[in-house]
Structures are given as structure tokens and as C-alpha cells.
Amino acid sequence: NAGVMQNPRHLVRRRGQEARLRCSPMKGHSHVYWYRQLPEEGLKFMVYLQKENIIDESGMPKERFSAEFPKEGPSILRIQQVVRGDSAAYFCASSPDRVANYGYTFGSGTRLTVV
Amino acid sequence: DAKTTQPPSMDCAEGRAANLPCNHSTISGNEYVYWYRQIHSQGPQYIIHGLKNNETNEMASLIITEDRKSSTLILPHATLRDTAVYYCIVRVGGDYKLSFGAGTTVTVRA
Secondary structure (H helix, E strand, C coil): CCCCEEECCEEEECCCCCEEEEEECCCCCCEEEEEEECCCCCEEEEEEEECCEEEECCCCCCCCEEEECCCCCCEEEEECCCCHHHCEEEEEEEECCCCCCCCCEECCCEEEEEC | CCCCECCCEEEEECCCCEEEEEECCCCCCCEEEEEEEECCCCCCEEEEEECCCCEECCCCEEEECCCCCEEEEEECCCCHHHCEEEEEEEEECCCCCCCCCCCEEEEEEC
């Protein structure tokens, strides 16, 4: 019973390139949440997706960032034209339903370094 | 969500109980208390949560005061692998967002 899988674990991009981060939820989970952790800071909510729908993207920067969770395949967090300030750890969590009065399972994260 | 206050750091001897305090004096009646931890370079790990009753699982115990304004996470027999940042989070039941503060950095020493 695999947990939440994220890949790649480490990603290095030059300024101006695109970064694609993937998150495969736990089996049977159709809700995905992305969080970002800047260096020396706590995790911040970015976006909540259900299969084929963005439910809440209030924590996501308005420009250059997008997220999707297609009917088939993993959820993708895309960052276009990366800048040094995008360097951070990006974590996703999943749940089987929206009302989750229990603990989420998080993936191990993708560490993005922009050079 | 209610704000929480935690000490920035604490040390604990291996094999001893670690008692991690959290103050949430503005908590509402429908807000749960959650504890997560983050071991270096890993994703957050859920530990335990509760509403008003004390809770215990295989990892820890959660003691919530009667007025619910504070709580204590107890790791009964700390090991070196328990060294991590521990986050106390209050969240309205049914709300999907987690608000992580700075947490408490717990260092377990041999």
C-alpha cells in the first residue's frame, strides 16, 4: 500500500526554465493538496485539487504557477520561468474525501533549486 | 484558524518522556488540535489529533486541558529518531487547510 509518491525528489532548474513536479496520491484518494516550504519557514498551503477540478488555489502565486489533477495520472504542479525565489521544498498530501477529520499523509517532497 | 504558541526548541534525553506544550487560548468549540512532525528533509508526518478528550495512539498521547486553551503532546519514550520539528495546529472540523507555524524543534540526546 504505497503512500503519497512525489517525483523527482530533487530538481535543479536554471532561471527561466520550467519546473514540473508530480504527485501520485495514495490509492483510492481523489483529493490532493500542495504545500510549499521556503528555506527556514513553515509549510504554506498552495492549492487543493480534486480529480479534474481546482477547488481552492488561494495560496498559489497568480503568475507562473499552475496545477492540475487529470482524470488519469498524477497531479502536476507547474512553475514556468522559474526564479531563484521559487527554490523551496514542495510537498503534496492526499485524502479520500473533502472532509478530512484525520491526519493527512504527505509525500517526501520535491526540493527545487533554481540556479 | 486559531493561532498556536509553542516553545521554539527543547531537548530531551533518550528513553525519557518528552512533553511538548502548545497554547491555543483562542480556540473555538469546533476546532480540533492536530500534531504533526517533520523530520529533517522529509514530509510532515501526522501524529495525533483530538477535540476535547485525551487521545492516545501508538506514537503519542495528547492531553487537552478542560478549557481547551492548551494541550500537551507526550512522547512516552523518546528515541533519537524522534528528533524533529513538531507542529501544533488547530483546525475547524471539515476544513482542509493546515496552517503550520514555526513549531518546536525537539532534539533527543543520547
